[in-house]
Amino acid sequence: MIRTTLRIKSELGLHARAAAKLVKIASRFESDIKLLRLNGDIQVDAKSILGILLLAASKGTELELVIDGKDEEAATEALVELVEDRFGEEQ
Amino acid sequence: MASEEKPQTPTTSVRVLEQVPEQRLKLKLLAGADGLDNKINSPRIQRLGLAFSGYVDYLDDGMVQLVGQTESNYLTTLGRAARQAAIERVFTCNLSCLVITGNLRPPKALLGNCDRFNVPIFQTDVPSSVVIREIPAFLEEQLAPTTTVHGVLMEVFGLGVLLLGPSGIGKSECGLDLILRGHRLVSDDLVVIRKFGADRVLGSGPTDFQFHMELRGLGIIDIKELFGVSVVSPKKILDLAIDLVRWDSGKEYDRLGLEERSYSLLEVPVPLITMPVASGRNLATLVEVAVRIQMLKSQGYSPSSDFFRRLETRLKASSDDVWRV
Numbered sequence: 517m518i519r520t521t522l523r524i525k526s527e528l529g530l531h532a533r534a535a536a537k538l539v540k541i542a543s544r545f546e547s548d549i550k551l552l553r554l555n556g557d558i559q560v561d562a563k564s565i566l567g568i569l570l571l572a573a574s575k576g577t578e579l580e581l582v583i584d585g586k587d588e589e590a591a592t593e594a595l596v597e598l599v600e601d602r603f604g605e606e607q
Numbered sequence: 608m609a610s611e612e613k614p615q616t617p618t619t620s621v622r623v624l625e626q627v628p629e630q631r632l633k634l635k636l637l638a639g640a641d642g643l644d645n646k647i648n649s650p651r652i653q654r655l656g657l658a659f660s661g662y663v664d665y666l667d668d669g670m671v672q673l674v675g676q677t678e679s680n681y682l683t684t685l686g687r688a689a690r691q692a693a694i695e696r697v698f699t700c701n702l703s704c705l706v707i708t709g710n711l712r713p714p715k716a717l718l719g720n721c722d723r724f725n726v727p728i729f730q731t732d733v734p735s736s737v738v739i740r741e742i743p744a745f746l747e748e749q750l751a752p753t754t755t756v757h758g759v760l761m762e763v764f765g766l767g768v769l770l771l772g773p774s775g776i777g778k779s780e781c782g783l784d785l786i787l788r789g790h791r792l793v794s795d796d797l798v799v800i801r802k803f804g805a806d807r808v809l810g811s812g813p814t815d816f817q818f819h820m821e822l823r824g825l826g827i828i829d830i831k832e833l834f835g836v837s838v839v840s841p842k843k844i845l846d847l848a849i850d851l852v853r854w855d856s857g858k859e860y861d862r863l864g865l866e867e868r869s870y871s872l873l874e875v876p877v878p879l880i881t882m883p884v885a886s887g888r889n890l891a892t893l894v895e896v897a898v899r900i901q902m903l904k905s906q907g908y909s910p911s912s913d914f915f916r917r918l919e920t921r922l923k924a925s926s927d928d929v930w931r932v
Contacts, residue, residue: 539862572922574923
């Protein structure tokens, strides 16, 4: 299991298109992927679009990415890169 | 997705006038029956008035020719020889057919020439103005570009829904499910599409075989016979197309419901939804929901964009408070 702390940097937060991208990438992996907010009080499946949206993570929100499974390393790498890259939408 | 077939050229024959519904126009064939296969290629109607008086240059052999009260009265004002000449002059041109209004017996010379030149002549009691309204409207439908598409056309909550997808994916089964929920079948397998006005398409089924459905394991069943007249509908304007595709885990589908796509039929765009099919997904339920969404959208409300508007507000609030109950 790999746990990574992320901070949302994009201006619009984790909005609809960003969430769709995140789900798209997460769905490519077999591992169980979860996103946690508020020290794990809120926990959502990263392969479920509604869950991600309901996190309502705006700019500056800290999230914890928890990935467990065969391809957890590759999944962590891909998702961290996506978030760091501000979902590929901003300069 | 299957592409649409090439539209057929809009031509019909005079015979089609025999199918004008009686409540619209009662047409009685008086003479010229051998010309029932003459071609009609325009919905417009011409009056023979000027032609009887000598000006025949613009007579169109693809249009219905009208002999109204005015023309009939004009012919009676002429002497026998002049009337004969006026009529014969008109028949030097190729004519598709004539429609004569009023219930008086038309001049013998007119009927004789109709038989001689194989020009069908129909009589009707109604005034010319009604003929001028009804015949073009009827021919417009007959001459509209048509095409066929492989799919199932249903009427769901009053909307015309075309189910598309490859053979064996379950279009008919989904249709049957919808029938059991009180929706209506328009056509299974072969859907005849006809342009309706400039921006709509009308779907129906092949005459005589319309309300049949093939279900694997059960064969061909007659839906009207089995379920009654209330579960079938002869034709329907298309409001929504749903393309059923096999679920492919490597493929990505619309997860947000914000994509707006359309399926082009006779150059008319019909809103399109791609619906992945997998076990555990009840297609009839999904179709019903898709139709409800379409109904809201057509009234200017989009359920998903409302959700995203609220989400945006929440994202702007940028605080953890939203989660504290």
